[in-house]
Amino acid sequence: MLEKLRIMMTIPELRRKIFLTLGLLAIYRIGFHIPLPMVSNTPMDSAGGGAGDFLEKVSLFAASDLRQLTIFGLGIMPYISASIILQLLGTTVPALAELKKEGQAGQKKINEYTRYLTVFICLVQSWIYLSVMLTASGPGGGNINPNFLNSTGTGLYLPWQLVAVAVMTCGSVFLMWLGEQIDEHGIGNGISLLIMAGILAQMPKALYELVRNMETQLTGLSRGQVGIETLILLFVLFIGVVVGVVFITLGQRKIPTQSAKFTRGRKVYGGTRQHLPLRINQAGVMPIIFASSLLMIPSVFFGLMAGLFETGGFVFKSLNLISLTMSDQASYLFNLLYVALIFFFCYFWTAITFNPKEISDNLRDSGTFIPGYRPGKRTTDYLEKVMVRITYVGAAFLSIVAIVPTIVYGSLGVPYSIAGFYGGTGLLIAVSVAFDLVQKIDSHLVMRNYRGLLEGAGGGTSPVV
Numbered sequence: 001m002l003e004k005l006r007i008m009m010t011i012p013e014l015r016r017k018i019f020l021t022l023g024l025l026a027i028y029r030i031g032f033h034i035p036l037p038m039v040s041n042t043p044m045d046s047a048g049g050g051a052g053d054f055l056e057k058v059s060l061f062a063a064s065d066l067r068q069l070t071i072f073g074l075g076i077m078p079y080i081s082a083s084i085i086l087q088l089l090g091t092t093v094p095a096l097a098e099l100k101k102e103g104q105a106g107q108k109k110i111n112e113y114t115r116y117l118t119v120f121i122c123l124v125q126s127w128i129y130l131s132v133m134l135t136a137s138g139p140g141g142g143n144i145n146p147n148f149l150n151s152t153g154t155g156l157y158l159p160w161q162l163v164a165v166a167v168m169t170c171g172s173v174f175l176m177w178l179g180e181q182i183d184e185h186g187i188g189n190g191i192s193l194l195i196m197a198g199i200l201a202q203m204p205k206a207l208y209e210l211v212r213n214m215e216t217q218l219t220g221l222s223r224g225q226v227g228i229e230t231l232i233l234l235f236v237l238f239i240g241v242v243v244g245v246v247f248i249t250l251g252q253r254k255i256p257t258q259s260a261k262f263t264r265g266r267k268v269y270g271g272t273r274q275h276l277p278l279r280i281n282q283a284g285v286m287p288i289i290f291a292s293s294l295l296m297i298p299s300v301f302f303g304l305m306a307g308l309f310e311t312g313g314f315v316f317k318s319l320n321l322i323s324l325t326m327s328d329q330a331s332y333l334f335n336l337l338y339v340a341l342i343f344f345f346c347y348f349w350t351a352i353t354f355n356p357k358e359i360s361d362n363l364r365d366s367g368t369f370i371p372g373y374r375p376g377k378r379t380t381d382y383l384e385k386v387m388v389r390i391t392y393v394g395a396a397f398l399s400i401v402a403i404v405p406t407i408v409y410g411s412l413g414v415p416y417s418i419a420g421f422y423g424g425t426g427l428l429i430a431v432s433v434a435f436d437l438v439q440k441i442d443s444h445l446v447m448r449n450y451r452g453l454l455e456g457a458g459g460g461t462s463p464v465v
Helices: 002-010 012-032 049-060 077-089 094-100 104-136 158-185 190-200 203-212 228-250 286-306 314-327 332-353 356-365 377-412 416-422 424-447
Strands: 252-259 262-264 267-269 273-279
Touching: 002 012, 002 424, 012 158, 012 190, 012 424, 077 104, 077 158, 077 332, 094 104, 104 158, 158 190, 190 424, 203 416, 228 377, 228 424, 252 377, 273 377, 286 314, 286 332, 286 377, 286 424, 314 332, 332 377, 356 377, 377 416, 377 424, 416 424
Parallel strands: none
Antiparallel strands: 252 273, 262 267
């Protein structure tokens, strides 16, 4: 491995791309710690309750820490939201569907619309986010810099609120620009690398918390005590979960295809056998993102509604009970709803991104067919049936990965900041981005007749089911 790293550094173009990517990621991490001048530097945990859990969950895939008001406070989430919205509209709006068929020119236009929508979402989200966090600071403006308090000393001047909104909007747009620069001049997918950097940046803090609470003796796997055997079990479990994530991420169902033979002169062309790869986890990490975000909304909503009624009353107790139940990630109801939503969004997202009729038409137009199935409707029905079956496997896997942190947290009693690395959104994103990065580096190495970083990397040796 050291020899391969040395080879990477000897290729001028690859070395330049790697250092540029590291430099841009360093800029992102520096800006991550620059607070808005209007607020204090202390983390805003006063949002508390379900809102605090919601902000912590969303922060995983926003490449930011939403509990702090910084210049990158919104992270890359507005751009991701804009991309998802346009992707969903692309299946229902004919104009966008036509743009997707125009190839590179159409994609360029869609990217332009994505940028405009990102700016609009930034303006709306930053204003709402700032209002919520300033309200959480209390009547005395505990989280507001005293130099920016209004004349009554109870809030932030409106002009300074507009400045804060503009700064946070510019911060998110700047992160979007950083991601595009990594795509164009660096190595790997820029937006994904920003998210991965935000996830991995939490690892040192979690490891420090684990080591600080560890006891150098056997504890019998007692809940809440991290002993030697608990540490070994956590290490083995982490390796096992990562291996499972890698297997299912690269897993494919390869459907055999055959091209039709045709004669031109004295030569016969075609007749070759190939494979149509269908990913097991076609939906990626999106079902977990949607499911976890959706489950946090009832907790926040009913918690806010309970605050409108008299404390101790029947309505207050009922709403507060629903809020607490929906925020308890160790409860059976929460995990049951979590798994059900993951299955729903797996099929929903696969139905949007995978079009068996379009694939069938492309196979027919190219003179390729699936042995045993006539081109057209029978091929479409077969592809749809296969995708339904393998999506069930992918959804089951995502459900297991999603609830592993809850199991680790509930059975061993380790802090949730540590248990979160054993599954869920963060681990899936980190593994997917790492493989994409390895494949991009391998493409540079293979062009110069070097072997890849991993055996079979980029060579299509994915597990087959």
